[in-house]
Structures are given as C-alpha cells and as structure tokens.
Amino acid sequence: MKMGILTSGGDCSGLNAVIRAIGLYAERNIKNAELIGIPGGYGGLIRGESEPLRRSDFEDILDRGGTILGTSRQPFKLMAVVENGTSRLRRMCENYKKMGLDCLFTLGGAGTHKTAALLCAEGCNVIGVPKTIDNDIYGTDVTFGFQTAVEVATECIDRVRTTAASHRRVMLVEIMGNKAGWLTLQTGIAAGADVILLPEIPFSPESVAKSAKAALEEKGYCIVAVAEGSVLASEAPFKKKDRAFVRTERGETTVTPHLAEVLGELTGAETRATVLGYLQRGGVPCAYDRALSSRLGGYAAKLAKEGRFGVTVAVSGGNITFNALVDIAGKYKLVDPAGPAVAYARSVGISFGDE
Ligand code: F6P
Numbered sequence: 001m002k003m004g005i006l007t008s009g010g011d012c013s014g015l016n017a018v019i020r021a022i023g024l025y026a027e028r029n030i031k032n033a034e035l036i037g038i039p040g041g042y043g044g045l046i047r048g049e050s051e052p053l054r055r056s057d058f059e060d061i062l063d064r065g066g067t068i069l070g071t072s073r074q075p076f077k078l079m080a081v082v083e084n085g086t087s088r089l090r091r092m093c094e095n096y097k098k099m100g101l102d103c104l105f106t107l108g109g110a111g112t113h114k115t116a117a118l119l120c121a122e123g124c125n126v127i128g129v130p131k132t133i134d135n136d137i138y139g140t141d142v143t144f145g146f147q148t149a150v151e152v153a154t155e156c157i158d159r160v161r162t163t164a165a166s167h168r169r170v171m172l173v174e175i176m177g178n179k180a181g182w183l184t185l186q187t188g189i190a191a192g193a194d195v196i197l198l199p200e201i202p203f204s205p206e207s208v209a210k211s212a213k214a215a216l217e218e219k220g221y222c223i224v225a226v227a228e229g230s231v232l233a234s235e236a237p238f239k240k241k242d243r244a245f246v247r248t249e250r251g252e253t254t255v256t257p258h259l260a261e262v263l264g265e266l267t268g269a270e271t272r273a274t275v276l277g278y279l280q281r282g283g284v285p286c287a288y289d290r291a292l293s294s295r296l297g298g299y300a301a302k303l304a305k306e307g308r309f310g311v312t313v314a315v316s317g318g319n320i321t322f323n324a325l326v327d328i329a330g331k332y333k334l335v336d337p338a339g340p341a342v343a344y345a346r347s348v349g350i351s352f353g354d355e
Contacts, residue, residue, distance in 0.1 A: 008041035008108035012145025013285035014293035021297030117329035128312030136180035138331035140314035157191035178229035188225035199229035202236035203353025209266035211351035
C-alpha cells in the first residue's frame with residue numbers, strides 16, 4: 001500500500017508526532033507499506049513533488065515542533081479555478097495518480113479539510129487528521145496543537161502578571177484565534193485573566209474599562225486576554241472585509257492597539273499590549289499533544305489499513321473515532337457564548353466585555 005502524507009495550513013505542535021505514528025503503525029501492521037512525504041502541503045501535491053519517508057526520517061521526531069514536511073497555505077477558493085487550462089484541484093488529482101498513491105493523509109485545519117473533501121469527491125482516497133492551535137474543527141472535541149499553545153500562552157500571561165502588578169498597569173495580551181476563541185478562553189481561565197475577549201462575543205470598550213477599573217481598585221492591575229479576532233460591538237454588524245479596511249486605514253490588523261489606547265484613556269492607568277503571535281505555534285509539543293497526536297496518527301493509519309477513506313479522525317467523549325469529510329468540511333466549532341466554560345468564567349467574575 002503506497003501512502004502519501006502532507007501537512008497543510010499554519011503549523012502547530014504535534015504534526016511530527018502524527019507522521020511518526022503513521023509510519024510506525026504502517027511498518028508493523030500494513031502489508032508492503034510504502035510511505036512518501038509530500039513537501040510544502042497542497043503546494044507540493046500541485047507541483048507533483050514527493051520524497052520517500054523512511055524509518056530514519058521519522059523515528060526521532062516525537063518531540064520536534066513544526067513539520068518535517070514543511071507546509072503552506074493554499075486558499076480553498078482558488079482550488080477549482082482554471083488557470084492555464086487546468087485547476088489546482090485537477091493537478092493534485094493527476095499527481096495523486098502519477099505518484100501511484102493508494103491513499104493520502106492530510107494533516108491540517110478547517111481549510112485543509114475542505115480541500116480534502118474536494119479531493120475525495122474527485123476519487124482520491126483521503127484521510128484527514130485535525131490539527132490547529134485554534135481547536136475549531138467541527139466534529140472533534142479537541143485538535144492536536146491546542147494544548148501546547150494553551151501552555152505557552154498561559155505561561156506568558158503568568159509572566160505578564162508580575163510586571164503588571166509591579167507597575168499597576170492594565171495589560172492586554174493578544175492570543176491567536178481569528179474565528180474561534182477557544183485558545184483565549186482556555187488560557188484566560190487558566191491564567192486568571194480579569195477580562196476575556198472572544199470573536200464570538202462582541203464587546204464594548206466601556207464595559208472592559210469598567211471591569212479594568214474594578215480590578216485596579218481590588219488588586220492594583222488588570223489582565224485582559226484578547227483573541228486576535230475579537231470585535232467591537234459597534235463593528236460587529238459590518239462584514240469582516242469592511243472591518244479589516246477600517247483597521248488597515250489605522251495601520252492595525254487587530255482590535256488590540258485601538259483597545260489599549262481607549263482603555264488607557266477610560267481608566268487613566270498605564271496600559272500596555274503584548275502580542276503572543278507565533279510563539280504559540282512553535283516549539284516542543286507538550287506531553288498531552290505528543291500522546292494525542294500519536295494516537296490520532298496511529299488511528300488514521302488503522303483506517304487506511306481497513307480501507308476507510310473520505311474521513312477525518314476525531315476525538316469524541318474521550319474516544320478516538322472518525323467523521324465523514326463531507327459532514328464536517330466547511331463547518332467550524334465555535335465557542336458557545338451560553339456554554340459551560342463561559343458560564344463558569346462569568347460566575348467567578350471574569351468579564352467578556354458585554355455586560
Ligand atoms: O493556524 C491557525 C492560526 O495560527 C490562527 O490562529 C492565526 O489567525 C493564523 O493561523 C495565522 O496565520 P499565518 O501563519 O498565515 O500568519
């Protein structure tokens with residue numbers, strides 16, 4: 001059985017552990033297993049690039065961040081567009097056949113899964129594995145890479161807190177997550193943030209300022225965890241591209257700099273912002289992600305052995321299972337503003353800037 005693996009979209013911790021687990025499982029359990037890596041995500045498949053994956057390539061990568069295969073972003077909306085007489089989708093299908101693949105593992109996020117579903121519809125045997133620090137893939141309780149990002153972001157807020165207390169400042173910490181606020185919510189709770197701002201709950205600066213003033217009075221400082229995709233209640237009715245236009249005019253990409261300025265004015269306290277950015281995606285995967293990635297990779301290889309294609313592996317109620325790609329592609333798992341995690345946070349006085 002000839003199996004291809006690619007890693008696509010933004011990288012995260014645990015990708016290499018998945019590759020390793022697929023390799024180890026295949027070696028022991030699949031007859032005539034041959035593994036090839038496709039470098040640079042779907043870009044490599046479009047160009048028809050591949051390289052053999054041998055035991056020595058993957059046996060020692062369990063604790064390595066990033067992806068040994070490299071990755072890229074290939075916009076889903078361009079996949080079926082015809083350029084020079086053919087589309088990227090068509091080229092990928094042709095190269096799948098040219099490479100003689102019996103199946104393809106696609107390790108990626110929501111966008112990767114949409115393209116994987118397209119490849120399936122064109123007759124390729126695809127098995128997805130859900131990665132992303134955003135934890136927003138529909139149909140799985142958790143994605144690998146998320147927990148490591150939570151650990152990193154939590155440690156960063158712990159560090160920010162001591163300097164916030166020393167200077168009696170309002171500190172904004174911007175955390176990744178454009179559509180979904182899982183990473184900010186989990187980190188904010190773990191790090192004891194006073195305010196948590198999420199894309200799913202539009203906020204008003206006046207409400208955040210009220211909570212910040214209360215925190216300043218009670219303990220002398222305030223921590224605001226801001227998801228990068230957070231939106232002001234006043235801009236929520238507008239389309240994303242219109243919001244982006246206004247921000248670009250101001251030379252900003254997220255709401256954080258604007259909020260820092262306004263909070264400084266409204267509270268009278270010194271206000272600073274820290275953007276965690278790619279620190280959350282890089283580095284050594286935590287033990288939870290290594291174990292999760294390994295189990296998801298082993299399970300994906302087992303599905304290949306059983307000939308179950310057109311699926312993506314998932315965690316449901318603590319068990320590893322799978323979903324049909326057609327059922328989950330194009331959907332997102334977002335934070336429920338009325339759900340238990342937000343309810344807990346509100347019950348202990350954490351503000352979401354909407355009160
Ligand atoms: O992979 C998810 C993610 O880290 C998001 O949280 C973030 O919005 C985005 O990727 C950043 O993408 P890029 O790597 O293209 O800058």
